[in-house]
Amino acid sequence: MTGSCIFAQSGGPTAVINASAYGVIKTALEAAEITNVYGAANGIVGILSDRLYDMSREDAYELSLLPNTPSSELGSCRYKLKSAGDDESDYIKLLDVFRRLDVRYFFYNGGNDSMDTCNKISRYLQSVNYECRVIGIPKTIDNDLCGTDHCPGFGSAAKYIATSVAEIYKDNYVYDTGSVTVVETMGRHAGWLAGSAALAGLAGCAPDLVYLPEVVFDMDRFIADVTAIYQAKKKCLIVASEGIAYADGSFVSEAKTSSTDGFNHAQLGGLAAILADAIKQRTGAKVRGIELSLLQRAAAHLASKTDADEAFAVGEFAVRQAISGATDKMVAIQRGDGAYAAELTLEPLSVAANNEKKVPRNWINADGNGVTREFFDYALPLIQGEPERVLENGLPRYARLKKILA
Numbered sequence: 511m512t513g514s515c516i517f518a519q520s521g522g523p524t525a526v527i528n529a530s531a532y533g534v535i536k537t538a539l540e541a542a543e544i545t546n547v548y549g550a551a552n553g554i555v556g557i558l559s560d561r562l563y564d565m566s567r568e569d570a571y572e573l574s575l576l577p578n579t580p581s582s583e584l585g586s587c588r589y590k591l592k593s594a595g596d597d598e599s600d601y602i603k604l605l606d607v608f609r610r611l612d613v614r615y616f617f618y619n620g621g622n623d624s625m626d627t628c629n630k631i632s633r634y635l636q637s638v639n640y641e642c643r644v645i646g647i648p649k650t651i652d653n654d655l656c657g658t659d660h661c662p663g664f665g666s667a668a669k670y671i672a673t674s675v676a677e678i679y680k681d682n683y684v685y686d687t688g689s690v691t692v693v694e695t696m697g698r699h700a701g702w703l704a705g706s707a708a709l710a711g712l713a714g715c716a717p718d719l720v721y722l723p724e725v726v727f728d729m730d731r732f733i734a735d736v737t738a739i740y741q742a743k744k745k746c747l748i749v750a751s752e753g754i755a756y757a758d759g760s761f762v763s764e765a766k767t768s769s770t771d772g773f774n775h776a777q778l779g780g781l782a783a784i785l786a787d788a789i790k791q792r793t794g795a796k797v798r799g800i801e802l803s804l805l806q807r808a809a810a811h812l813a814s815k816t817d818a819d820e821a822f823a824v825g826e827f828a829v830r831q832a833i834s835g836a837t838d839k840m841v842a843i844q845r846g847d848g849a850y851a852a853e854l855t856l857e858p859l860s861v862a863a864n865n866e867k868k869v870p871r872n873w874i875n876a877d878g879n880g881v882t883r884e885f886f887d888y889a890l891p892l893i894q895g896e897p898e899r900v901l902e903n904g905l906p907r908y909a910r911l912k913k914i915l916a
Contacts (some may be wrong), residue, residue, distance in 0.1 A: 525663065625862040
């Protein structure tokens with residue numbers, strides 16, 4: 511099938527999401543079946559507002575720097591499509607753009623909600639008999655997409671967290687005075703990022719306690735854990751996921767009521783300060799709270815080569831599979847037994863849409879304050895290697911796209 515393609519990015523960025531963009535754009539520009547390659551400004555919103563960049567007018571060298579460039583270079587969004595049965599207006603706008611530009615290939619790069627958007631668009635286009643091949647490209651540092659062993663973006667975030675925790679550990683032991691440090695990671699309902707902090711132990715800098723949202727949080731037990739370690743060592747390093755919650759389901763972070771994002775998820779944050787204050791009030795120890803915040807998803811300088819290479823590969827694979835006739839699918843990464851090796855496959859979009867993959871309970875220790883060897887075996891291959899990076903004036907040289915509107 512011959513026609514144009516649109517590529518768009520959605521949701522929270524990662525350190526390697528632009529490697530997937532490069533995989534799609536480069537492969538599409540080289541494909542005889544694809545007549546024009548468009549990049550949507552700010553995800554699905556760019557299509558609905560008719561803001562599409564002509565990627566053929568970009569300099570090839572600048573495009574080649576995309577894998578070095580953090581964040582979503584084309585712009586992202588958190589826009590949740592209603593079902594066509596409830597409100598067809600967005601779908602009518604989108605179909606008008608697709609017909610006018612003869613778009614026959616659509617690639618959407620995002621997480622759970624983005625796969626839902628992709629699935630809704632695919633079903634609608636089928637319902638109106640408009641032939642267009644729709645492929646979802648996974649990304650999320652949260653690593654909570656179902657249907658894939660892991661998500662591009664997670665390995666680099668895990669590497670950054672483990673490295674940062676190791677560095678904090680070293681700083682924590684500079685003085686001979688007592689101190690407690692609480693580090694907050696992202697992760698609303700899944701604790702993959704918090705669990706990754708335990709990898710710092712391989713550098714001899716293991717956190718003492720790690721709390722994931724898969725285990726119900728108990729403040730009294732938490733204080734008891736901290737107190738026991740502090741009394742024994744006069745030090746304690748704690749890592750906690752922003753999404754840890756009490757037995758009634760309420761988040762420990764009181765910031766949960768402040769606002770929600772475009773997907774109607776609670777905006778979490780401030781957990782480190784809350785736990786630090788509780789420890790200080792109950793123990794009298796000197797406590798510091800550290801929130802890694804956006805650095806987890808923006809730290810391209812600590813990206814994993816494995817992660818960057820796989821991010822490019824899923825973008826390239828998406829285009830090749832669509833040209834071969836695949837549609838209504840998400841690219842997935844699978845691994846076999848034995849030595850680590852990734853295999854790319856296709857899964858139905860419905861598998862990933864609005865579903866969450868959590869850390870298995872048996873990968874968390876019995877006390878719920880650390881991870882087991884199985885977690886290490888899972889995460890360690892994903893943080894390997896250092897991507898080649900172009901530097902200019904001692905700083906990373908990021909892509910400088912012209913972003914010429916079509």
